Amino acid sequence: xRRLLWPILILAxxxxxxxxxxxxxxxxxxxxxxxxGSLIDILRFGAPLILVSLGxxxxxxxxxxxxxxxxxVAIGAALACxxxxxxQGVLVAVALSLGLCLLxxxxxxxxxxxxxxxxxxxxxxxxxxxRGLAQLITDGQIITVNEPAYxxxxxxxxxxxxxxxxxxxxxxxxxxxxxxxxxxxVLIESVGGNAEASRLAGIRARGIIVMVYAFAALCxxxxxxxxxxxxxxxxxxNAGLWIExxxxxxxxxxxxxxxxxxxxxxxxxxxxxxxxxxxxTIYSVGVPPETTLLFKALVVxxxxxxxxxxxxxxxxxRRGGTAPPQPVNEEKVRVST
Amino acid sequence: MxxxxxxxxxxxxxxxxxxxxxxxxxxxxxxxxxGGSGGDSIVMGFSxxxxxxxxxxxxxxxVQEAAKQAGITLRFSDAQQKQExxxxxxxxxIQQKVDVIAFSPVVESGWDTVLKEAKDANIPVILTDRxxxxxxxxxxxxxxxxxxxxxxxxxxxxxVEEYKDSSETVNIVExxxxxxxxxxxxxxxxxxxxxxxxQKFKIVASxxxxxxxxxxxxxxxxFLKAQPDIDVLYAHNDDMGLGAxxxxxxxxxxxxxxxxxxxxxxxxxxxxxxxxxxxxYIVECSPLLGPQLMDLAKxxxxxxxxxARVVTEETTxxxxxAKEALPxxxx
Numbered sequence: 001x002r003r004l005l006w007p008i009l010i011l012a013x014x015x016x017x018x019x020x021x022x023x024x025x026x027x028x029x030x031x032x033x034x035x036x037g038s039l040i041d042i043l044r045f046g047a048p049l050i051l052v053s054l055g056x057x058x059x060x061x062x063x064x065x066x067x068x069x070x071x072x073v074a075i076g077a078a079l080a081c082x083x084x085x086x087x088q089g090v091l092v093a094v095a096l097s098l099g100l101c102l103l104x105x106x107x108x109x110x111x112x113x114x115x116x117x118x119x120x121x122x123x124x125x126x127x128x129x130x131r132g133l134a135q136l137i138t139d140g141q142i143i144t145v146n147e148p149a150y151x152x153x154x155x156x157x158x159x160x161x162x163x164x165x166x167x168x169x170x171x172x173x174x175x176x177x178x179x180x181x182x183x184x185x186v187l188i189e190s191v192g193g194n195a196e197a198s199r200l201a202g203i204r205a206r207g208i209i210v211m212v213y214a215f216a217a218l219c220x221x222x223x224x225x226x227x228x229x230x231x232x233x234x235x236x237x238n239a240g241l242w243i244e245x246x247x248x249x250x251x252x253x254x255x256x257x258x259x260x261x262x263x264x265x266x267x268x269x270x271x272x273x274x275x276x277x278x279x280x281t282i283y284s285v286g287v288p289p290e291t292t293l294l295f296k297a298l299v300v301x302x303x304x305x306x307x308x309x310x311x312x313x314x315x316x317x318r319r320g321g322t323a324p325p326q327p328v329n330e331e332k333v334r335v336s337t
Numbered sequence: 338m339x340x341x342x343x344x345x346x347x348x349x350x351x352x353x354x355x356x357x358x359x360x361x362x363x364x365x366x367x368x369x370x371x372g373g374s375g376g377d378s379i380v381m382g383f384s385x386x387x388x389x390x391x392x393x394x395x396x397x398x399x400v401q402e403a404a405k406q407a408g409i410t411l412r413f414s415d416a417q418q419k420q421e422x423x424x425x426x427x428x429x430x431i432q433q434k435v436d437v438i439a440f441s442p443v444v445e446s447g448w449d450t451v452l453k454e455a456k457d458a459n460i461p462v463i464l465t466d467r468x469x470x471x472x473x474x475x476x477x478x479x480x481x482x483x484x485x486x487x488x489x490x491x492x493x494x495x496x497v498e499e500y501k502d503s504s505e506t507v508n509i510v511e512x513x514x515x516x517x518x519x520x521x522x523x524x525x526x527x528x529x530x531x532x533x534x535x536q537k538f539k540i541v542a543s544x545x546x547x548x549x550x551x552x553x554x555x556x557x558x559x560f561l562k563a564q565p566d567i568d569v570l571y572a573h574n575d576d577m578g579l580g581a582x583x584x585x586x587x588x589x590x591x592x593x594x595x596x597x598x599x600x601x602x603x604x605x606x607x608x609x610x611x612x613x614x615x616x617x618y619i620v621e622c623s624p625l626l627g628p629q630l631m632d633l634a635k636x637x638x639x640x641x642x643x644x645a646r647v648v649t650e651e652t653t654x655x656x657x658x659a660k661e662a663l664p665x666x667x668x
Contacts, residue, residue, distance in 0.1 A: 022563045032589045038562045045555050140387070141394065142550075142576070144606055155583065231550040231580050238549045282544075283559030289516045289545035 003255045007270040010253075010303050014277045021285045034157040038280065046276030047164035048073070048154075048223035050269055052243055053250040054175055055216030057268045060251050062212050063192040063260025064119035068108060069220040069247060071130025073240025076101045076224030078137040081145050081234035090149040098221045104130070105217025109210030123213075127244070134236035144233045154226035164226050171219065176265055185263075188212060192260030246275055253303055274303065379638050380410045382430030384440035386467075387418040392604055395668030396441075396466065396624035403627025409634060420444055424451045431458045437634045441466040445519070452476035461637045465630055467519070474645065478637050481630055481647045483622050485520045489527020491620045491653055492571060492599045496532060499597070499617075504537060507568045510560045511543035512553055512581060514573040520622075521545070524573045524601060541567070546577040553580030561588045572600045575607025575619065582615050593617055603654055605666055611659035619654045624668065 018025045018038065028037035052069050059066045076097045083093035104126060111122035148156075156163045179185030190198045191205045199205040220240070228234045252258060253274055254267025278299055287295050305311045381404065385397055397413075404411035412435060416423040420443045430438050431454055438460055442448060448469045453476065455462050462477040469477070500507050509532070514521030525543075532538040542560050546553040553572065560567065561584060570585075572578035578600035582592045592598055592615045600607055603621040610616045626649045636643050654662065 024562070032587065034587075036588065038559075041558050041562065045558070142606075155587075227551060231554055231583065233550055235549060235551070238547070238551070279555075280559050283542075283556055284563035286542055286544075286563075289513060289543075292516075292545070 003264060004267055004270065006307055007253060007255065007267055007274065010306065011270055011274050011277060014274065014281055014299075018277075018281055018284055025284070030160065034160045034162070038284070040162065042273065042276050042280050043165050044162045045280075046273055047162075047168045048226045048240075049243060049246055049250065049276060050168050050272040051171060051219045051223045051226075052216075052240075053247040053254075053268045053272045054171060054265065055212075055219030056244075056247040057251050057254070057256055057263050057265060058175075058179070058188055058212040059119075059216045060248070060256055060258060061188050061192045061260055061263035062209055063195070064112060064209070064212070065248065065258075066108065066123045066213060066216045067120065067244050068104070068123040068126035068130055069216060069223075070240040070242060070244045071127050071134065072101050072104055072217045072220035073224035073227060073243055074134035074234075074236055075104065075130055075137065076221035077228035077234040077239045078134045078143070078224075078236050080150070080225055081143040081228055082137055084145045084147050084150055085143050090147060093150070094153075094225060097225065098218060101217045101221030101224070102214050105214035105220075106210055108217065109213035112213065113206040113209040131236070134239070138234055138236040140236065142233050142235045146232065150229050151232060152229070154229035155232070156229075164230075167222065167226070171222070172265065172269065179265070189261055189263065192262070247272075249300065250275055253307065255307070378408055378410050379437065379634060380412065380433075380435045381634055382412045382414075382426070382433070382435040382438045384414050384416055384423045384426040384430075384438075386416055386423075386441045386443050392602065392622075392624050392668065396626070398667070399625040399627035400439075400465075400630060401627070403631045406628075407631035407635070409631055416443060418443055420447060427451050427455065431455055431460060434458070435460060436638050437461050437463065439463040439465055439630060439634065442469050445470040449473065449476065463630065463633055463637065465626060466624075479633055479643045479645055479647055481626055481633060482649060483651060484648045485523030485622075486527040486530075487648070488601050488620045488622055488651075489524040489529075490531050491527075492524070492601065492618070493528045493531025495599060495618045495620075495653070496538070496569060496571075497535065500537070507538050508541045508564065508566050509538060509569045509571060510557075510564060510567050511540055512546040512556060512570065512572040512577040513543060514545070514548045514577075516545045518548075520601075521548075521573055528571060546572070546580070548574050548576060550576045550580035553577030554584045555580075557581035557584035558587070561585070561590075567596050570596055570598045572598070575600045575602040575604050575610075575616075578616060579606055579610060582610060605663075605668060608654065608659050608663050608666055611654060611656055612663050614656055617656065619659070621651045621653060623649050623651045625649075 015025070022038065025038045028035055028039060030036065052073070056066060056069065079100055080093045080097035083096055084090060108123050108126060111117045112119050152163050154164050158166060179188065187203055187208055190203060191208045195205045195209070224240060227239050250271035251268050252271070254264055254269070254271035256263040256267060278296060282292055282295060383400055386393060401411060401413065412430065412433070414426040416426065423440060423443055427438060427440065428451060438455055442464065445468065449471050452462060452471065456476055464477050464480040464482070466482045468480055468482070511525070513525055529540070541564050544556045546556050553576065557570070557580065570578070570581055572581060578598055582598070585592045585596055590596055598616045599618045600616055601620045601622055603619045607616065607619055611619050629647065629649065633643055633647065
């Protein structure tokens with residue numbers, strides 16, 4: 001919990017800034033039969049990012065990285081909308097699209113675990129070709145669909161709560177159960193610590209790696225469905241563009257080390273919420289578009305510095321009190337085969 | 338062993354994929370090779386940006402159909418959004434000694450060398466849709482395309498007309514295009530110039546929506562919460578406007594009534610929303626510049642002088658006009 005303290009404080013600070021500029025920021029009303037308010041917006045628009053980041057967390061925990069999730073978002077959205085526009089049932093379309101995403105993720109995992117390509121290169125392949133694939137599916141056009149059942153996924157409400165938020169809660173609960181209540185989390189962390197040593201210890205490292213990439217792609221696929229359903233259209237060019245970078249940032253802000261070997265699901269969720277709140281803040285405070293990127297860069301730099309133990313110790317040097325435990329030097333043991 | 342098998346699998350799949358690409362590629366380029374130097378008819382080399390949107394596809398079709406009607410042999414190539422592809426295409430047109438080259442530049446800069454090569458080969462060049470920022474204007478004969486400032490002005494004029502009897506403050510929010518792009522800069526400037534004459538028009542918020550529906554919806558949702566009173570939305574293209582409509586409906590307001598909406602482009606989805614009364618006014622940005630391009634090409638090849646800037650013939654649509662135009666809309 002202590003590790004989550006700073007991300008939570010940062011999120012709270014960002015929300016407070018919003019209240020200064022928009023007094024009614026925290027108010028949540030019932031409008032048109034559903035919850036309505038800025039906080040709901042942050043959750044609703046942040047839902048795809050949270051999902052992609054959850055998948056990314058497990059990938060990063062194995063010491064890998066997945067650059068292809070943005071393209072997978074576009075592919076998932078494109079295939080589902082294409083099927084629906086051809087009068088296919090929504091369930092069939094969703095199943096087909098998620099199936100393809102799983103396959104793409106497994107392909108990533110196969111390249112990394114079995115062929116031995118470095119994760120950043122292996123997923124870069126799909127990142128580049130995946131956009132092309134999405135364009136191929138949509139024929140370079142924006143596919144518009146009018147299907148109330150599909151609209152529910154990203155733009156609809158169930159019992160006044162946005163459906164996307166419910167999906168995130170379910171995925172989060174299942175992931176947390178599998179990795180924290182069962183041994184899976186420990187296995188993933190051990191593969192991230194040292195894949196070869198884990199294998200020698202009897203863990204099926206290859207299977208675990210294929211699984212996490214498939215999971216990341218599945219999460220990206222669901223995020224793609226949400227994004228496209230929210231605007232009732234699939235845009236092969238722009239859906240999920242650069243979301244992989246936001247997801248990596250969310251994971252890092254949440255306290256998961258890029259070196260692998262440990263992860264924090266709660267941290268990732270808060271990291272993703274920080275990024276979405278930052279975006280909302282830019283709109284409601286009215287930062288001019290020309291300086292938006294600079295503003296974001298400054299905030300992210302500040303967030304990363306505050307997150308750093310070494311930086312905090314230097315700036316707020318505390319005398320007397322017990323020094324916080326230094327993180328153990330994570331030197332990886334290499335086992336030659 | 339497993340490693341060896343997987344390497345073989347990857348190698349095999351890659352080879353298969355490459356073979357597939359190979360056949361597809363040669364099929365595609367067959368269109369450019371064919372045609373020959375068909376007798377007396379004019380041969381035009383046209384390099385298109387890509388096929389990124391419905392607008393662009395309509396643009397391509399218009400050029401192809403107009404060429405057929407005008408009896409001009411068209412050698413068409415698709416640059417897939419890459420400048421190097423476009424430069425390659427222009428070089429190959431120069432080698433094929435076409436009579437005239439036309440292209441829509443992917444980006445504004447970096448054209449001097451290849452355009453100079455065309456000039457040295459005595460092949461006239463016409464720019465369509467987008468401009469280049471070359472200092473040497475002798476490198477091309479003419480630029481045919483929309484006037485984005487004028488589009489912004491038309492949007493502003495409708496607004497001034499709509500509110501001419503009211504003296505209350507009109508609160509406007511603006512969804513800009515991709516930051517730094519020519520259409521975003523110019524549509525903003527033209528609009529601001531017209532409404533700037535009257536103090537009652539106030540732009541209370543202006544953010545970029547990257548020309549996409551998803552961003553348009555997200556930004557509009559934030560505007561609706563941050564600004565208590567919004568009378569008018571001005572979106573730099575239809576897609577952002579369509580996204581914003583969903584946000585407005587989600588907030589329990591009626592688009593087109595509670596918040597008046599002006600957009601630019603007039604693509605089919607936008608026209609449908611206009612006919613449905615969800616958008617109030619659309620300024621057209623027409624992709625159908627094929628016929629004008631062929632006229633220009635004939636004049637240029639015949640050695641006649643042509644104006645350095647030709648503006649596409651464009652119109653504007655109100656809700657009634659949209660209902661009439663919708664059935665015959667091509668894109």
